[in-house]
Amino acid sequence: MTILKLLSVFFLQLLCVHVFLFDGTNAQSLRVGFYNSTCPSFEEIVRNxxxxxxxxAPSLAPALLRMHFHDCFVRGCDGSVLINSTSGNQAEKDAIPNQSLRGFQVIDAVKTAVENICPSLVSCADILALVARDAVTLMNGPSWRVPLGRxxxxxxxxxxxLANLPPPSANITQLKASFRSKGLSDRELAILSGGHTIGISHCSSISNRLYNFTGQGDTDPSLDPNYVVHLKRKCSPTDTTSIIEMDPGSARTFDTSYYTLVRKRRGLFEADAALLNDNATRNYVLRQANSGGSNFFNDFAASMVKMGRIGVITGNRGEIRRICSAIN
Structure with missing residues (x-):
C-alpha cells in the first residue's frame, strides 16, 4: 500500500471517529414531539x-426498513442515502450495497405531502426514521416513539x-466490529438482524453460497442440507432475477420466525448463519426461537431508537432539504 493510500485510509478512519464522537451530544438533542408546535400534523401525514x-405494494415495507439501516450506518442518520449522484460525485445510493434499495418514491411522496403543509421545516432524515417505523407497524410489527430533530x-x-455497510457474506467478527463501531452491542446486532423476518432477496445474493462457496464448486456447510435442496430448486447457478423470501411463509409479517430459521441453519445469508457463532448472539437467537418471541418487539423497538440516534446532525448543522434527493 502506498503512502498516499495509507494517509487516505487514516483520514477516513479519523473522520469516522470524529463523526462518532459528536454522536452522543447531538443524539441528546433529539426528542419525541419535536415538531408538535411547528408542524403538529406531521406524524399523521407521514403515517397516512x-x-x-x-x-x-407491501414489499416496500422491508425495503424502507433496510433503507433506514443503510442510511444510519453511513455518516449517521442524516438522509445521505437519499441523495442522487451528480456529474461530479457518485452518491451512496449508487454504491454496490445500495443499488438494490427500493422505496425512494415513498420518501419523496411523504416529503411532498409534508412540504405542502409545513414547508422547509421537516428533515428528510426524520421522515425516513418515521417511515421505517410505520412500515414495520404496518407489517404487524411493533411501534415506538421516534425522537426527532435530525x-x-x-x-x-x-x-x-462500501466501507461502512456489512455485506450479506460478513462473518461474526466483521458483524460485531461493524455494529460496535456505531455504538451498538452484540445483543443489538442479534436483535436488529431480526428485521430479516420481513422481505425478499435475489438468487444472485446467495449464488456463491449454494454453488461455489470456497471457489471449488461447493456449498456452504453451515446451511441445512435439506434447505440447500429447496433453494437450488428456486435458484439456478446463473439466476440473477428470481426472488426468494428471507423468511419463507411469513415474509410479510413481522414476527420471530426468523430466529427459528436461523436456529435450524436456514438463515438466507452467511450473516444470518454467523449469529450462531458467538455466545451473545447465539443465546439471543435460541431464546427467541424457543420462547415464541418473548420481549422481541420491545427489544426491536428500543434498538431501533438507539440506531436512529447514530451520528445525527442537529441544531444549526446540516440543512432541511427541500427535496430529499438533492442538496439545497
Whole structure:
C-alpha cells in the first residue's frame, strides 16, 4: 500500500471517529414531539401517506426498513442515502450495497405531502426514521416513539457506503466490529438482524453460497442440507432475477420466525448463519426461537431508537432539504 493510500485510509478512519464522537451530544438533542408546535400534523401525514403506498405494494415495507439501516450506518442518520449522484460525485445510493434499495418514491411522496403543509421545516432524515417505523407497524410489527430533530447531511459518497455497510457474506467478527463501531452491542446486532423476518432477496445474493462457496464448486456447510435442496430448486447457478423470501411463509409479517430459521441453519445469508457463532448472539437467537418471541418487539423497538440516534446532525448543522434527493 502506498503512502498516499495509507494517509487516505487514516483520514477516513479519523473522520469516522470524529463523526462518532459528536454522536452522543447531538443524539441528546433529539426528542419525541419535536415538531408538535411547528408542524403538529406531521406524524399523521407521514403515517397516512406511508400506509397508502404500502397498501399498494407491501414489499416496500422491508425495503424502507433496510433503507433506514443503510442510511444510519453511513455518516449517521442524516438522509445521505437519499441523495442522487451528480456529474461530479457518485452518491451512496449508487454504491454496490445500495443499488438494490427500493422505496425512494415513498420518501419523496411523504416529503411532498409534508412540504405542502409545513414547508422547509421537516428533515428528510426524520421522515425516513418515521417511515421505517410505520412500515414495520404496518407489517404487524411493533411501534415506538421516534425522537426527532435530525438535520439533513450535505455529503454522500459511494465509497463510504462500501466501507461502512456489512455485506450479506460478513462473518461474526466483521458483524460485531461493524455494529460496535456505531455504538451498538452484540445483543443489538442479534436483535436488529431480526428485521430479516420481513422481505425478499435475489438468487444472485446467495449464488456463491449454494454453488461455489470456497471457489471449488461447493456449498456452504453451515446451511441445512435439506434447505440447500429447496433453494437450488428456486435458484439456478446463473439466476440473477428470481426472488426468494428471507423468511419463507411469513415474509410479510413481522414476527420471530426468523430466529427459528436461523436456529435450524436456514438463515438466507452467511450473516444470518454467523449469529450462531458467538455466545451473545447465539443465546439471543435460541431464546427467541424457543420462547415464541418473548420481549422481541420491545427489544426491536428500543434498538431501533438507539440506531436512529447514530451520528445525527442537529441544531444549526446540516440543512432541511427541500427535496430529499438533492442538496439545497
Amino acid at each position: 401517506t406511508t400506509a397508502r403506498l404500502i397498501s399498494r 438535520r439533513d447531511g450535505r455529503v454522500s459518497r459511494s465509497s463510504e457506503a
